[in-house]
Structure formats: structure tokens, C-alpha cells
Amino acid sequence: MTEYRITAGFLPLLDSLLLVIAREKGFAAAENIDLALVRETSWANIRDRTAVGHFDVAHMLAPMPIAASLGLTPIAAPVIAPMALGLGGNAVTVSTALWQRMADAGAPDTLDAAAVGNALAKVVAQSGRKLRFAVVHPHSGHNYELRYWLAACGIHPDRDVEIVILPPPLMADALKAGGVDGYCVGEPWNSVGVASGAGVIATVKSQIWRASPEKVLGVTQAWAGRNPQALAALLRAFHAASLWCDSPANHGEAAVILSTPAYLGQPAELIQRGLSGRLETALGKQAKIEDFFIPHARAATFPWTSHALWFYSQMVRWGDVAHSAENARIAAASYRPDLYRAAIAGAPAGDIRPPETFFDGRVFDPEKLDAYIREQA
Amino acid sequence: MHPDAAWGYMANMSASDLSILVIDDNRLRAAIIEDGLREAGHTKVSVIHSVEEVARKIVDIEPDVVVIDLENPDRDRLESFFSLSKALKRPVAMFVDRADASEIEAAVEAGVSAYVVDGLKKERVKPILDMAISRFNAFARLTRELEEARGALEDRKIIDQAKSILIRSRGIDEAEAYGLLRKTAMNQNRKIVDIAQSLITAAGLLEP
Numbered sequence: 079m080t081e082y083r084i085t086a087g088f089l090p091l092l093d094s095l096l097l098v099i100a101r102e103k104g105f106a107a108a109e110n111i112d113l114a115l116v117r118e119t120s121w122a123n124i125r126d127r128t129a130v131g132h133f134d135v136a137h138m139l140a141p142m143p144i145a146a147s148l149g150l151t152p153i154a155a156p157v158i159a160p161m162a163l164g165l166g167g168n169a170v171t172v173s174t175a176l177w178q179r180m181a182d183a184g185a186p187d188t189l190d191a192a193a194v195g196n197a198l199a200k201v202v203a204q205s206g207r208k209l210r211f212a213v214v215h216p217h218s219g220h221n222y223e224l225r226y227w228l229a230a231c232g233i234h235p236d237r238d239v240e241i242v243i244l245p246p247p248l249m250a251d252a253l254k255a256g257g258v259d260g261y262c263v264g265e266p267w268n269s270v271g272v273a274s275g276a277g278v279i280a281t282v283k284s285q286i287w288r289a290s291p292e293k294v295l296g297v298t299q300a301w302a303g304r305n306p307q308a309l310a311a312l313l314r315a316f317h318a319a320s321l322w323c324d325s326p327a328n329h330g331e332a333a334v335i336l337s338t339p340a341y342l343g344q345p346a347e348l349i350q351r352g353l354s355g356r357l358e359t360a361l362g363k364q365a366k367i368e369d370f371f372i373p374h375a376r377a378a379t380f381p382w383t384s385h386a387l388w389f390y391s392q393m394v395r396w397g398d399v400a401h402s403a404e405n406a407r408i409a410a411a412s413y414r415p416d417l418y419r420a421a422i423a424g425a426p427a428g429d430i431r432p433p434e435t436f437f438d439g440r441v442f443d444p445e446k447l448d449a450y451i452r453e454q455a
Numbered sequence: 456m457h458p459d460a461a462w463g464y465m466a467n468m469s470a471s472d473l474s475i476l477v478i479d480d481n482r483l484r485a486a487i488i489e490d491g492l493r494e495a496g497h498t499k500v501s502v503i504h505s506v507e508e509v510a511r512k513i514v515d516i517e518p519d520v521v522v523i524d525l526e527n528p529d530r531d532r533l534e535s536f537f538s539l540s541k542a543l544k545r546p547v548a549m550f551v552d553r554a555d556a557s558e559i560e561a562a563v564e565a566g567v568s569a570y571v572v573d574g575l576k577k578e579r580v581k582p583i584l585d586m587a588i589s590r591f592n593a594f595a596r597l598t599r600e601l602e603e604a605r606g607a608l609e610d611r612k613i614i615d616q617a618k619s620i621l622i623r624s625r626g627i628d629e630a631e632a633y634g635l636l637r638k639t640a641m642n643q644n645r646k647i648v649d650i651a652q653s654l655i656t657a658a659g660l661l662e663p
Binding site for chain 2: 119121123126127129130132152215242243244245247248
């Protein structure tokens with residue numbers, strides 16, 4: 079018996095996983111949800127079609143609800159994040175030519191963010207032209223973690239290099255054609271770049287900040303307000319899907335489901351690399367990466383207020399928004415751990431994670447937001 | 456245009472003074488939109504077919520209004536160009552900000568989006584968006600009809616092929632062959648073209 083009909087928008091990325099598995103493995107149906115999935119071509123379309131109600135819910139970049147709440151986006155419909163859709167899953171891929179120069183400057187092939195970044199800094203300092211990196215959206219985990227990594231390695235992301243926006247499916251081609259020197263994107267688009275022979279994975283998101291936030295379930299405040307039971311049922315369905323995805327025994331099947339044209343339309347073998355954390359960082363070179371992508375463990379679907387605050391601190395850092403107590407409050411309020419907790423038993427009791435340490439040794443303590451923002455300049 | 460100057464500057468402009476940029480990789484649809492804009496008295500209309508060109512041309516074109524199709528996978532890049540052009544003192548915001556909810560929905564429904572320079576009055580942009588919406592819808596209708604016509608032609612070819620198989624194998628005439636297909640389709644509650652397709656497939660399998 080179907081009680082709820084829910085339409086969700088998504089982009090073809092590994093972390094659309096929970097939406098796809100909830101539908102295909104019956105977790106949505108078990109909650110009496112008829113879940114329709116619509117693949118989109120841009121985050122702008124996800125935002126607009128969610129705002130006008132074509133999509134009840136959507137796969138969103140974790141900073142998108144924050145940006146919408148702060149009025150940084152064209153459509154000002156208030157969007158909330160009652161759930162996260164996993165942790166990690168991104169990597170930085172550079173062209174084989176740039177990798178050669180980085181290796182000559184001492185970059186190890188261990189994905190070590192500090193050592194690789196220091197080598198990149200040497201290349202940038204010697205380069206006759208500005209290197210160009212691509213990310214998928216200004217308000218994205220990709221943009222903020224790439225900037226964090228570059229800045230921590232002494233590379234100013236606006237002055238020393240150029241950061242442009244590109245849709246994920248075009249990145250490998252742009253790398254091959256020399257339009258960009260590198261990119262930060264979610265899987266499978268790094269593996270696609272490596273498989274095409276154009277790129278080498280230099281470092282990964284989990285090296286920069288382990289178990290860090292990436293995508294969320296975005297919902298307009300209006301829809302959540304009108305459909306509290308449907309939303310709670312959907313959160314339970316996604317949570318059940320995340321548990322299924324947690325088992326390595328299911329990764330093969332999940333990769334096959336995601337590989338179909340309606341979802342990612344990429345080879346299952348490439349998709350499985352990100353799922354299992356066994357990436358091919360260069361042609362023929364395997365690496366097993368701990369916590370590369372986490373769909374369930376470590377409360378991976380819980381929308382921590384402290385995650386929202388870290389993204390906010392980076393929006394301030396790069397000039398998207400001015401810091402004020404009110405803006406920080408708005409950013410924090412766009413994540414809704416209370417809705418998650420009401421729907422899912424055994425959720426974390428607090429909204430704030432303990433202080434977290436990044437690859438450069440700096441600590442983000444959400445209780446000391448003002449100091450963190452002041453010191454990152 | 457400096458934002459402080461926007462109001463007075465805009466008040467003195469006539470409809471045709473607006474610089475409008477249409478971005479659409481579908482050349483036919485772009486031409487239809489351009490045509491509509493010119494008919495409405497707009498003279499400063501630029502059409503480009505890829506977002507790639509926007510970075511190079513946006514400074515020269517200085518658009519007051521940008522119209523783009525929603526299927527374009529490069530909308531995120533386009534929006535980032537706008538925020539970069541903010542640095543060039545060209546504030547750009549999306550029209551849908553101040554349009555009615557129903558208008559936003561009509562635009563998204565039709566598959567079109569629009570951006571305008573900050574400070575531009577809604578009344579001046581609404582006719583442009585209305586025109587774009589109606590032409591996008593008309594274009595979609597036309598495409599659908601063309602596809603249906605093409606489909607009908609394909610169906611005819613399949614049915615003709617099935618008829619000739621029946622004529623050859625059963626020694627009946629064309630009218631009888633069609634009657635047989637029709638009767639079988641009715642009995643099985645299927646379309647004639649489906650029965651014809653099954654017959655062609657079966658005949659292919661039985662061929663030596």
C-alpha cells in the first residue's frame with residue numbers, strides 16, 4: 079500500500095547512492111513510499127525545481143541549504159537539510175603532465191595531503207602561467223575543501239591559481255583537452271579521469287578532513303512543514319538503505335544498479351572503486367583508502383550543526399558572506415538534526431561534534447567559531 | 456551600471472534599449488526566441504550557443520537580461536560567470552527573485568530560466584520572460600508533433616513490411632493482409648504496429 083508519493087531530484091554521482099538504493103532495494107516501498115527519482119543536469123536545476131515544487135526533496139551539495147538560507151542564491155526559498163547522504167567521496171585529480179611536475183617536485187604517490195600539496199606549491203611558484211582547477215559549484219564541499227587544502231599549503235586559491243566551475247561529466251574531457259590542470263569532484267568522476275588516461279588522483283577528501291560532510295537531503299521548509307510524516311518515513315527509508323550500503327557484500331550489486339543509464343551511466347567497475355575505497359590513483363596503481371566514502375558508519379547520515387558551521391566559516395573566509403552572530407545562527411538553523419532525531423531511533427544526542435582536526439593540524443571547534451574565523455584569514 | 460544609478464538610468468530606457476542575451480545550444484529554438492524579441496521591438500539581442508563563449512563575450516554584450524534553457528548542463532558555470540562579473544561592477548540577479556511564484560513555475564515548466572541585472576524593474580522584464588515561456592512551449596509542442604509524425608511514418612513502414620510478408624506467404628491480397636493484422640491486434644488488445652513488428656521478427660527468425 080502506497081501512502082506517500084515523493085519525487086526526488088539527483089545528479090549522477092556516487093553519493094546519490096542512498097536515494098537509488100532506497101528505491102531499487104525496496105526500502106522506500108517498505109515505508110509505503112512510492113519514490114520517483116529524476117536525474118538532473120545541474121545544481122541550479124536541482125535548486126530551481128525544488129523551489130517550485132517539481133521535486134519534493136533533492137540530493138544537494140551540503141552548503142546549498144546554507145547558501146539558500148543566507149540569501150546567497152537566486153531563488154530565496156528556504157531550504158533545510160534534515161539528513162546527510164554520507165561522508166567523504168571526493169578526490170583531487172590532476173593532469174598527467176601536472177602530476178609529472180609535482181612528482182619531480184617531490185610529491186609522493188601516497189595521497190598524503192600535506193606532502194602532495196607542498197609539491198604542488200613548488201610547481202605553482204615556478205609555473206609561467208596560472209594553473210586552473212575546476213570544481214562543480216561555488217557553494218560545494220569540493221570548492222571549500224580544495225581551497226582549504228591549497229591555502230594550507232601556501233597557495234592562495236584566488237591569486238595563485240584559478241578556480242572555475244564545470245559540470246562533473248565534462249571534467250575528464252576538459253583535463254584531456256588541457257582546459258583545466260586539475261579538478262576536485264565526487265566519484266566516479268575521478269576514476270573516470272584516471273581510466274581515460276588523462277589524470278592522476280593526487281589526494282582525497284578523507285586525507286584533507288577525515289569523515290567530512292559532502293551531500294545532504296535538501297527539502298523546502300514549506301514541504302517539510304506540510305508533510306512531516308512523509309519526511310520521517312523517507313528519512314527512515316534512507317537510513318535503512320545506508321545500513322544495506324554499509325555491508326561490503328552489497329557493494330557489487332550497488333555498483334551494478336548505479337551503473338544503469340537512468341542513474342550514473344558509467345561502468346560498474348569504476349563505480350565500485352569509490353564504494354569500496356579501492357581507487358586506482360593512476361593507470362594500474364591501486365590504493366586502499368580508509369574512510370574514502372562512508373554511507374552509514376560514524377553517524378554518516380546525521381546532519382550535524384557543526385558541519386553547517388564549518389561550511390559557513392569557509393563562506394566567510396572566501397567572501398561569500400560577512401560574519402555576524404545572526405548569519406551564523408541562520409547557517410546553523412538550516413541543518414535540522416531535530417527532524418532526524420524525531421524520525422530515527424538511536425540518533426546522536428547532541429547536535430555538535432567534538433573539535434575536529436584537519437590535515438594541517440588545525441582544529442575546528444564549533445564552540446569557538448569567532449576565533450576560528452578570525453584566525454583563518 | 457552602478458547599483459545606485461540603476462533606478463534613474465532604467466527609468467529613461469525604452470524597451471528596445473535593453474541588451475538581451477539568449478543562450479541556447481538548440482539553434483532553431485534560439486532563432487525562434489530571437490525572432491520573438493525582435494518582433495517585440497528589441498534591437499540589442501545577442502544569441503550564443505555555448506556557455507564557453509559567455510566568458511569571452513559577457514563584457515562586450517553587457518546584458519541586462521539573460522535567457523537560458525534549463526537543459527543546459529552548464530548553468531552552474533554560467534551563474535559563476537555572473538558572480539565573477541559582479542567584480543566588474545555588473546550586478547546580476549535572477550529574475551525569478553521578484554517574479555510571482557506562478558511565473559517562476561511557468562518558466563521552469565517550459566524549461567527556461569532568466570537572469571537580469573540588479574535594479575531592473577519587473578514590469579520591463581516580464582514581457583520578455585512571458586514571450587520566452589510561450590515560445591519555449593510552442594517549440595516543445597512542435598518537436599512533439601514532429602516526433603509523432605515521424606513515428607507514424609515509421610509505423611506505416613513496419614505495417615507495409617508485415618503486409619508484404621503475409622501477401623507472399625499466404626497468397627492473400629493487400630486488403631486481406633491488413634484485415635488479418637487488424638483482427639489479430641483487436642483480439643489481443645494490442646496495436647497493429649506491435650503485431651506487425653512481432654510478425655517481422657518471427658519471419659526473420661524463420662528465415663533460413
